[in-house]
Amino acid sequence: MRPPAGTTDLPVLLSPTAVLRQHDAGMGDPCRLLGPRTALFLVVAFSMAVAGAEAATAPAAPGVIASLWKWAPLIFQGFLFNLLVSVLAMAIGTAAGAILGLMQISLLPPVRRGSWVATQFFRNAPWLVLLFYCMLLLPFEVRLFGLVIPLPAWIKSVIGLSLPVMANVSEIVRGGVQSIPVGQWESAEALAFTRRQTLWMIILPQCVKRMTPPWMNLYAILTMATPLISIVGVQDGMTLTRAALSAENRTELLVPMYLMLLSWFFIYCYPIARWTIRLEQRFAVKG
Amino acid sequence: MLKTILAGAALALALTSVADAQTLDKIKQRGSIVVGVKNDYKPWGFLDPSGKIVGMEIDLAQDVANRLNAKLELIPVVAANRMEFLQQGRIDLIIATLGDTAQRRTVIGMIEPNYYAGGTNVLAPKSAGLKDWKQLKDRKVCAIQGAYYNRRVTQLYGPELVSFTGIPEVLNALQQGNCIAFVFDNTLIDSTLSSGDPKWANYEMPLVTEDEQPWAIAVPLPELNGPYGEFMKKVSIDWHKTGKIVELEKKWGIKPSPFVAEMHQKHKAM
Numbered sequence: 001m002r003p004p005a006g007t008t009d010l011p012v013l014l015s016p017t018a019v020l021r022q023h024d025a026g027m028g029d030p031c032r033l034l035g036p037r038t039a040l041f042l043v044v045a046f047s048m049a050v051a052g053a054e055a056a057t058a059p060a061a062p063g064v065i066a067s068l069w070k071w072a073p074l075i076f077q078g079f080l081f082n083l084l085v086s087v088l089a090m091a092i093g094t095a096a097g098a099i100l101g102l103m104q105i106s107l108l109p110p111v112r113r114g115s116w117v118a119t120q121f122f123r124n125a126p127w128l129v130l131l132f133y134c135m136l137l138l139p140f141e142v143r144l145f146g147l148v149i150p151l152p153a154w155i156k157s158v159i160g161l162s163l164p165v166m167a168n169v170s171e172i173v174r175g176g177v178q179s180i181p182v183g184q185w186e187s188a189e190a191l192a193f194t195r196r197q198t199l200w201m202i203i204l205p206q207c208v209k210r211m212t213p214p215w216m217n218l219y220a221i222l223t224m225a226t227p228l229i230s231i232v233g234v235q236d237g238m239t240l241t242r243a244a245l246s247a248e249n250r251t252e253l254l255v256p257m258y259l260m261l262l263s264w265f266f267i268y269c270y271p272i273a274r275w276t277i278r279l280e281q282r283f284a285v286k287g
Numbered sequence: 288m289l290k291t292i293l294a295g296a297a298l299a300l301a302l303t304s305v306a307d308a309q310t311l312d313k314i315k316q317r318g319s320i321v322v323g324v325k326n327d328y329k330p331w332g333f334l335d336p337s338g339k340i341v342g343m344e345i346d347l348a349q350d351v352a353n354r355l356n357a358k359l360e361l362i363p364v365v366a367a368n369r370m371e372f373l374q375q376g377r378i379d380l381i382i383a384t385l386g387d388t389a390q391r392r393t394v395i396g397m398i399e400p401n402y403y404a405g406g407t408n409v410l411a412p413k414s415a416g417l418k419d420w421k422q423l424k425d426r427k428v429c430a431i432q433g434a435y436y437n438r439r440v441t442q443l444y445g446p447e448l449v450s451f452t453g454i455p456e457v458l459n460a461l462q463q464g465n466c467i468a469f470v471f472d473n474t475l476i477d478s479t480l481s482s483g484d485p486k487w488a489n490y491e492m493p494l495v496t497e498d499e500q501p502w503a504i505a506v507p508l509p510e511l512n513g514p515y516g517e518f519m520k521k522v523s524i525d526w527h528k529t530g531k532i533v534e535l536e537k538k539w540g541i542k543p544s545p546f547v548a549e550m551h552q553k554h555k556a557m
Contacts (some may be wrong), residue, residue, distance in 0.1 A: 039353075048551045070336045071336055073336075073557070074336055074337065074338045116331070139375075140375050140377045141378070178475070233364070233365060235363060239363075241450070242453050242455075243327050243333065243334040243363075244334060244454040244456050245456075246326075246327035246328070246329055246333055246335075246451060246453055246455060247329055248332075248455070249329060249455060249456055250455070251459040251462055251486075253455070254455055254456065254459050
């Protein structure tokens, strides 16, 4: 195993990238540097919003914190639902995307071209539009030979979100496979591996490492996109926040209430982003 | 192989379209009635902190369920999807501040007599000095997306509508001066103004209430004159006769609507 770049203390002439990396290391890990600072920013922003709202509150009305606290459990349930949708959409999208991605490197031209078209189509379509299509085109229940399978709105929205995920995973897989040096294929062939064996035993295991960071990035983006489902009528954290605001009917709660939801998303997604950066550094390939 | 799949798909499709069983049977079989209600329209239908939907229309829905001896299941709807849900059969009944218009009557079955009526008015700061609807011309007026009165007001008085999805967003915009008035139901403006919140002390409902629009509960159009529609009509008459709606207005702190009072008088005598 080659030691991670930039960690050697031998007096060798380092490449410019390695020098930069060492410089960065001297400045501290960007993740670690950003962590507390960003957290502090979040806390400050939140308290400022609450303080501002508190000042605007009528004396008779209950305090902003009290109102937020009252609604927090319900909205948090909605937030958990967002996470559930994100996990399911990611699972479906990853499974379908992996297949689509492998089809993109198929040796059969029709398969390769067909999967390329599908990937490009879903990758370049707006997520919300795909969601709307799924909501409108899928029936609310499927009847197959007397068996009634209900398709509630939230399942449709999971399907809707998994389509762009599928296309993006497909590109990640294709890119991952193509990033493996051609020598690997040639050596495998020289050792009499079949194409399938080469792919499964030599190429893909090397790809997984490279594909993980972009895949995690995609998951974080997907999670932050899940409030889109509130627009098509699914009762998620965003919808519940809005309903809570309607029930309270107090304009000064608008900013703190939405900020509360935002912070939860941030607290969930930010560690994923940090972890991604760390993995990227660890798996970084020279040149 | 392909043929089998096609045949299967065709069969599934055929089954879906035949499947519209009579709603009353469906309710009995299921043991529950599914009602589409609002969850962002206080006090007609809104959330309480435990996540339950409450409000005047939910009480009405509960009454329907009790009469059918069924459990009540609520599905939150918005203006944009309630009619589709009813047509698709995802809900059995709409009780969701649904304005009874001729255009909507071609799509869903509106139950008569109407259970409620609201007019259109505006909420505006006293400093705006509004006296006449015509003063709204070319001025920025806030509105709720999808409300039935938006189109009429736009056509008649030509304001520049600024639409929002939720009431709190609109009220916020109004208070920040993004618009000079908010076109809305007169009953809800009344409730807002009479809530005693000092924020609204300098606001008024300055115009003459227009376009009294009856609200209706709705059933699927093909069943309007069937047993289900007839049953709902009887329920609606009974609500007016017994003064149920007058009572509920009091319970939820809604200003008594002249329409409801009139209907109560009319049906009590019968």
